[in-house]
Amino acid sequence: MRRVVLPALAVVLAALAVYPTVASGYGVRAMLQLFMWVALAGSWNLISGLTGYVSFGHIAFFGAGAYATALAIARWHWPWPVAALAGGVAACLLALVIGYPCLRLKGPYFAISMLGLNEVLRALVSYFEGLTGGGSGLSLPTLEATIPIYYAMGAVAVAVTALAYAIITSRFGLRLMTIREDEVAAEAMGIDTARHKLAAFLLSAAGPGIVGGLFARDQGFIEPLSTFALVMTITMIVMVLFGGKGTVWGPVLGAVVLFVSQELVWARFPYVHQLLFGAIIVAVVLLMPRGVLGVLQQRYRLPRTI
Amino acid sequence: MTPVLEVDGLVKSFGGVTAVDRVSLRLEAGAIYGLIGPNGSGKTTLFNCITGVERADAGRVLLDGRRVDGLPPWRIARLGVGRTFQTIRIFPELTAVENLLVVTEGDWEAACARARELLATVKLERLADEYAGNLSYGQQKLVEFARMLMRDPGLVLLDEPAAGVNRTLLNDLLDAVRALRDRGRTVLLVEHDMKVVMGLCETVFVLDHGEKIAEGPPGFIQGDERVIEAYFGR
Amino acid sequence: MTITPQMLGQVVISGILAGALYAMVALGLSLIFGVMRVINVAHGPLLMLGAFATYFLYHGLGLNPYLGLPLVMVVMFGVGALVQRTLVARVVDAPELQSLLLTFGIAIALVNLAQLAFTSDIRSVEYLTASWTVGGFAFSKSRVIAGVLAVAITAGAFLFLGRTRLGKAIRATSQSPDVALVCGIDVDRIRMITFGLACALAGAGGALIAVMVAIQPEMGQIWTFKSFLVIVLGGAGNYPGALLGGILLGLVEQLSSLLLTAQLSEAVSYVLLVLVLLVRPTGLLGGRAT
Incomplete structure (x- = not known):
């Protein structure tokens, strides 16, 4: 298995590395967005796929990262790579503040608290106009950096996937899964579930924070509605559920399949496409709760790392 | 005393x-x-x-x-303090041996060996890599018992x-x-x-x-x- | 800005009126949670359907929104029962993650169906736009009527739960489904009726706010969150707790919009939620753990 997978991975990564030298501007932009979705879906999987604590507001970390980065660039003139990392740090801090109280709650409470968090952050960003530009948005100085951002975004996508691999193959990852399977039993076996959940939550916030920062730099302009968009949380969730939650490659598969179909067909029918997302969630939950890879994994007794 | x-x-x-x-x-x-x-x-x-x-x-x-x-x-x-539950509470989507491994600290290889050894004492060594959720009721009960013993x-x-x-x-x-x-x-x-x-x-x-x-x-x-x-x- | 006792009095009364509405809508969410251990994320979007139904009854048939309300409740009962029977029933006994995701999917589908069917144009029902002035306090007529009707409907729901055979069966099922089953209660039927009832309450909420706010497909989401907040404050599955939670949320919102701004009142409610969950994870009145 390893002997096939590793060379194949190397080939794909090499192809992606040389891609900008041969591709059109549209191609690079599309791939950059795909990287973003891989990173977002993979991050959501770390908390929700592994521990079963569903975050309905994970895009809040993306938004927090985007605003932190944009402020660092526009107001304090930081170089963008540093600013994007600061976006990741900001998202982790937010996760710490929110996660400490909210992760003590059982599943549904946590889920809705996260939904609320996103709404509240959007309201706060709109309110503090002096700092954030409020509803009219925040512009960054112009800078042509699509290619470097392509590589940065790709690096985050790879990092998130590698992190997922490292976690899922570790004792830490198994313990996160025990929280999903039976939290009471996990505690009775001596597993400090609160600390494990918080750690997973922080790790799951870092990726979206950095990606949000790169997104802000790439767009050159952000405003609250499109930065704290519920539809983006929905998209991450659909990608992970479709591909297979709790697996390494499920979020990647989900991101590729759904992003490509979104680009090819659905983008022309915005509401139909979201309606389909809703329908996919319902269908996956009812008919294929493990997702595509989850089903293969169970049927052919494959490891979680496929 | x-x-x-x-x-x-x-x-x-x-x-x-x-x-x-x-x-x-x-x-x-x-x-x-x-x-x-x-x-x-x-x-x-x-x-x-x-x-x-x-x-x-x-x-x-x-x-x-x-x-x-x-x-x-x-x-x-x-x-x-180890305990088992009135209704079995194992981790169904983990394998039998993983059910025991999550409890351990320290060296991974040693932990694996010990987990398999404990499963062998309840005669489950052949099912160690099966998902716990796929085991029979009695076997799950044994997994739960063995898991409880992992911390001695x-x-x-x-x-x-x-x-x-x-x-x-x-x-x-x-x-x-x-x-x-x-x-x-x-x-x-x-x-x-x-x-x-x-x-x-x-x-x-x-x-x-x-x-x-x-x-x-x-x-x-x-x-x-x-x-x-x-x-x-x- | 100086705050006069006059303003405070106004805030308290508006808070209670709004709170009654919150309590009624949240009672629906609480019932579903109590009986099925499901948090229905689609509760707000179902309320949105109720508002649209009121709009079309008013503009299409010229039906007075308050007379249309019982009709909306009946229709929404049917919608709820159908959603439960066809979809939710399949995941009630699955891990809660499944039902949470399922109702999330239903919520997204409902909102976007509404976008397709009704477009995202902002609509309104102009009915009773004036205010009453009593002893120096001004009250928008629609808000007063909404508050009073919400109290009446909530009281009706409690009478139903407390006095009728069916209502008692619902409470028994939320105490313990196993015991209910042993007592010869058809638990599947009770679950369907409960879901229908909860949707009827959400629909009533939609009908009542249709005359107060802009009607558009995305109006519902915030109600999912508010109803959830109410049941957390009152204790999940604790039905009288929803009353207290509703009034409390109404007061906090009105007070914070007076002291800060309306925009921040949502943030204040959120902080309140987090604080309550930190101090009393089972709600102020205490509820049952999930």
Whole structure:
């Protein structure tokens, strides 16, 4: 298995590395967005796929990262790579503040608290106009950096996937899964579930924070509605559920399949496409709760790392 | 000698119902204790209070002389309390061996070896890499039992180990429990099957409506009037 | 800005009126949670359907929104029962993650169906736009009527739960489905009726706010969150707790919009939620753990 997978991975990564030298501007932009979705879906999987604590507001970390980065660039003139990392740090801090109280709650409470968090952050960003530009948005100085951002975004996508691999193959990852399977039993076996959940939550916030920062730099302009968009949380969730939650490659598969179909067909029918997302969630939950890879994994007794 | 477990005046109520009412117990090392009583007499609640799943309203719980009431369940588990549940609580989407591995600390290879060894003692070595959710009821019960032993707990709480288990399996389980005692571990078990309780336990506590109404060797308990009354009504 | 006792009095009364509405809508969410241990994320979007139904009854048939309300409730009962029977029933006994995701999917589908069917144009029902002035306090007529009707409907729901056979069966099922089953209660039927009832309450909420706010497909989401907040404040599955939670949320919102700004009142409610969950994870009145 390893002997096939590793060379194949190397080939794909090499192809992606040389891609900008041969591709059109549209191609690079599309791939950059795909990287973003891989990173977002993979991050959501770390908390929700592994521990079963569903975050309905994970895009809040993306938004927090985007605003932190944009402020660092526009107001304090930081170089963008540093600013994007600061976006990741900001998202982790937010996760710490929110996660400490909210992760003590059982599943549904946590889920809705996260939904609320996103709404509240959007309201706060709109309110503090002096700092954030409020509803009219925040512009960054112009800078042509699509290619470097392509590589940065790709690096985050790879990092998130590698992190997922490292976690899922570790004792830490198994313990996160025990929280999903039976939290009471996990505690009775001596597993400090609160600390494990918080750690997973922080790790799951870092990726979206950095990606949000790169997104802000790439767009050159952000405003609250499109930065704290519920539809983006929905998209991450659909990608992970479709591909297979709790697996390494499920979020990647989900991101590729759904992003490509979104680009090819659905983008022309915005509401139909979201309606389909809703329908996919319902269908996956009812008919294929493990997702595509989850089903293969169970049927052919494959490891979680496929 | 300091008792392994001392429960002192424990009270726990839900709403208006007092599930555990001023219960005191003393458990010495290297013995098997039984906890019996009619349905709803507070046995599982008492277990939950000892293991930190529920927080008692009053009273103390001491492990080897150290107060543990108010500690979270995982800390109490790390102090050497293992338990199984009335309804099996394994991790179905983890393999049998992973169910045991999550409990371990330190060296991974050594942990793997120990986990497989423990599974072998309950004759499950061939199913070690099967998802626990795919195992039969009895096999899951054994996985839960083996998982509980991973930390080598000094005090073992078993909630109805005999329920739903066939004869052969039951005898294996009972032998395993005796083996624990012979290694100096202390066992407290909730059980409805009186034959099991009588054949296994040195001391039996009887709960009724949350109160401890009797305590003593099985033979003595059987003749106690309050116990007969609690079971058969007046 | 100085705050006069006059303003405070106004805030308290508006808070209670709004709170009654919150309580009624949240009672629906609480019932579903109590009976099925499901948090229905689609509760707000179902309320949105109720508002659209009121709009079309008013503009299409010229039906007075308050007379349309019982009709909306009946229709929404049917919608709820159908959603439960066809979809939710399949995951009630699955891990809660499944039902949470399922109702999330239903919520997204409903909102976007509404976008397709009704477009995202902002609509309104102009009815009773004036205010009453009593002793120096001004009250928008629609808000007063909404508050009073919400109290009446909530009281009706409690009478139903407390006095009728069916209502008692619902409460028994939320105490313990196993015991209910043993007592000969058809638990599947009770679950369907409960879901229908909850949707009827959401629909009533939609009908009542249709005359107060802009009607558009995305109006519902915030109601999922508010209803959830109410049941957290009052204790999940604790039905009288929803009343207290509703009034409390109404008061906090009104007070914070007076002291800060309306925009921040949502943030204040959120902080309140987090604080309550930190101090009393089972709600102020205490509820049942999930």
